[in-house]
Amino acid sequence: xxxxxSWNELLAGIIRIPExxxxxxxxxxxxxxxxxxxxxxxxxxxVQHRRRLxxxxxxxxxxSLKTMFVAEFAETFGNDSDWTESPGQDxxxxxxxxxxxxxxxxxxxxxxxxxxxxxxxxxxxxLDPTRLGMCITVVQCMPPRGETMKVHSLRVIQTQGTPPxxxxxxxxxxxxxxxxxxxxxxxxxxxxxxxxxxxxxxxPGQKEGYEMSAAAWPILRASQVAGCVVFSSTQAHYFxxxxxxxxxxxxxxxxxxxxxxxxxxxxxxxxxxxxxYSDLQxxxxxxxxxxxxxxxxQAAAQGQSMNRxxxxxxxxxxxxxxxxN
Numbered sequence: 001x002x003x004x005x006s007w008n009e010l011l012a013g014i015i016r017i018p019e020x021x022x023x024x025x026x027x028x029x030x031x032x033x034x035x036x037x038x039x040x041x042x043x044x045x046x047v048q049h050r051r052r053l054x055x056x057x058x059x060x061x062x063x064s065l066k067t068m069f070v071a072e073f074a075e076t077f078g079n080d081s082d083w084t085e086s087p088g089q090d091x092x093x094x095x096x097x098x099x100x101x102x103x104x105x106x107x108x109x110x111x112x113x114x115x116x117x118x119x120x121x122x123x124x125x126x127l128d129p130t131r132l133g134m135c136i137t138v139v140q141c142m143p144p145r146g147e148t149m150k151v152h153s154l155r156v157i158q159t160q161g162t163p164p165x166x167x168x169x170x171x172x173x174x175x176x177x178x179x180x181x182x183x184x185x186x187x188x189x190x191x192x193x194x195x196x197x198x199x200x201x202x203x204p205g206q207k208e209g210y211e212m213s214a215a216a217w218p219i220l221r222a223s224q225v226a227g228c229v230v231f232s233s234t235q236a237h238y239f240x241x242x243x244x245x246x247x248x249x250x251x252x253x254x255x256x257x258x259x260x261x262x263x264x265x266x267x268x269x270x271x272x273x274x275x276x277y278s279d280l281q282x283x284x285x286x287x288x289x290x291x292x293x294x295x296x297x298q299a300a301a302q303g304q305s306m307n308r309x310x311x312x313x314x315x316x317x318x319x320x321x322x323x324x325n
Contacts, residue, residue: 007068012039014057027056027210027234029164047073051132055212055235089242091249095122103256109309113158115257120160123231123250127243128162133210133234135161138219138254139181140227141264142174142320150270153320154181154227164210164234172288173281174323176274184216184228186269190248191216195236215239217251224263229254272324284319291315 004010015021015035025032028049037043045053050073054066099118106114120136128134139154146152154175159165175181184191192215216230229251231239239247275281292311299306 004064004068007065007072008039008041010061010065010068011035011053011057014061015039020058024053024056027164028052047130051130052234056210089245091122091126091246091253096253098122099253099256109307112257112259112262116158116254117160119250119254119257120158123246124160124162126250127231127246128233131162132238133162133164135159135165135211135232137181137230137232138227139175139185139230140258140262141185141225141269143317144264144268145317145321148270149268151185151264151268152176152270152272152324153274154179154185154271155316155320157227165232173277173285174274174320177271178273180214180216181228181230182271184218184230185225186266186271188218188220188223188225188266190218190244190251192239192244194239197236210234212236213238215244215247217248219251219254219258221255221258221260221263224265225269226255226258226262226264274323281323284323288315288319291318 004013015024015032021032021035025035028035030049034043038045050069054062054069057065099115102115102118103111116138120138123136124134127136137159138157140157141151142153142155144151156172156175177183177186180191180193192213194213196212196214211232212234213236214230214232216228218228219226229247231247233239277285292308292315295311295314296306296308299311
């Protein structure tokens with residue numbers, strides 16, 4: 001590529017390769033036509049798109065593209081602090097009041113889901129204020145099973161994200177020793193991967209093409225573990241200093257969302273390697289809702305009292321056993 005004189009020219013040269021054009025469009029969550037319009041000077045990418053392009057283009061063009069963006073758009077984010085914007089150092093005190101109010105008023109069946117949802121919403125606003133792209137995933141230990149009564153897998157119970165991730169995901173999956181979440185739960189220690197392009201083998205669960213860094217913290221109470229929270233970002237090296245401190249604070253706060261019986265001593269954690277969601281798991285999990293309905297039907301036919309939450313828990317145990325075996 002000849003030396004570009006503007007960011008438009010540089011982008012045009014990059015997206016001249018069809019594979020690169022498709023990769024960038026998918027990672028940014030835009031149409032390929034939009035990329036072409038940017039390159040031709042017919043439209044200007046939004047601030048969040050300009051920032052994300054810096055990390056998404058091939059490494060040899062990143063510094064040049066950043067310099068060109070700063071030169072042209074200095075009035076919107078021209079100084080270095082705009083590129084390394086840090087959130088506040090602590091969770092706002094007012095938010096703790098919101099959590100305590102929820103604890104006091106929530107009915108027991110909604111306790112975990114509602115509190116996790118509330119905390120993830122706040123964490124997402126706090127850690128991704130400019131919506132560069134972040135997904136937060138909470139995973140929980142499956143109840144111990146087998147003769148040894150060990151925890152063999154984790155289950156994704158809730159996620160929230162900003163584009164390019166979905167705002168809220170309803171896809172659940174099982175994770176094990178192969179995942180970043182599994183490493184964190186097994187060791188009861190936080191872990192961070194600053195550049196997934198370099199350390200791709202450590203990517204947890206489903207790796208999306210736009211996930212460039214990830215950090216995870218165990219959810220602990222009295223030295224026992226209930227699961228963990230995983231933060232994924234579209235930006236490499238996003239989890240530095242203040243963001244790492246905040247991630248730990250939100251992990252600690254998430255512990256109030258779980259019951260005492262959800263926590264297990266480290267000696268009970270014996271995670272196995274699980275297949276990816278896109279392979280064996282998906283074929284099992286697609287039947288989840290129909291299994292829940294059938295479980296409720298059978299319970300009613302036998303005169304047993306069972307609510308939907310209990311039926312779902314029973315089905316999750318069935319699915320875990322089938323996938324592990």
